[in-house]
């Protein structure tokens with residue numbers, strides 16, 4: 001037997017919008033996405049929401065529930081305050097397309113700007129060998145499902161549209177860190193300096209390690225502690241470590 005709950009959902013498009021209230025049945029064990037689907041089936045067939053797996057793995061259903069960035073399919077109704085309306089809004093950092101669906105192409109653009117992994121010359125696929133500790137380090141970052149909740153949360157771009165041109169956000173700074181830590185990445189031999197790119201092209205200096213991105217990551221990746229802070233340390237070493245500077249000069 002279900003209970004009645006009030007849902008307050010933002011509805012609109014590029015021209016603007018507003019909250020619309022719905023009273024809807026909620027059953028034991030349901031997640032927010034189940035209730036949105038019931039609304040589509042019974043009251044609002046044109047309500048736009050993006051989803052695919054309903055298992056927390058595709059990263060499609062990102063939105064904000066009661067003001068917190070979350071996956072709709074992984075937010076249990078039983079975890080929300082029972083006597084208040086459930087507010088569902090689209091991710092704030094990205095332009096709205098319609099209702100709960102946002103245009104996340106900013107992220108794809110930033111992904112394209114990162115030099116892909118470059119294997120060492122003369123080593124064929126299947127011949128790569130690396131220490132287990134290095135495998136484990138990048139394995140954590142590889143759990144990313146590209147839900148972009150960390151990007152949506154980061155205050156550098158959440159309230160500052162102008163910063164988007166100069167800042168790639170935690171997800172992509174983590175990607176650069178992963179590649180910089182990869183023992184087989186030979187980008188530097190091809191003239192690609194990942195540390196310099198992180199700092200100068202992808203805006204690592206904007207990050208003031210507040211850890212808000214880490215807090216919302218549904219994969220519990222320690223984005224700040226394990227990727228952003230180590231990357232900052234690497235940039236500092238590159239720029240200010242006198243031994244590293246000497247070695248670089250000798251190499252040149």
Ligand code: SF4
Pocket residue numbers: 153154155156169170206207208209210211212213214224228
């Ligand atoms: S730690 Fe850095 S990247 Fe993460 S939310 Fe804070 S400023 Fe943004």
Ligand code: SF4
Pocket residue numbers: 143144145146147148149150151171216217218219220221223
């Ligand atoms: S790092 Fe976490 S929050 Fe960011 S896109 Fe990947 S899975 Fe989502």
Ligand code: FES
Pocket residue numbers: 050051052053054055056057058059060061062071072073074
């Ligand atoms: S529908 Fe795939 S993560 Fe929610």
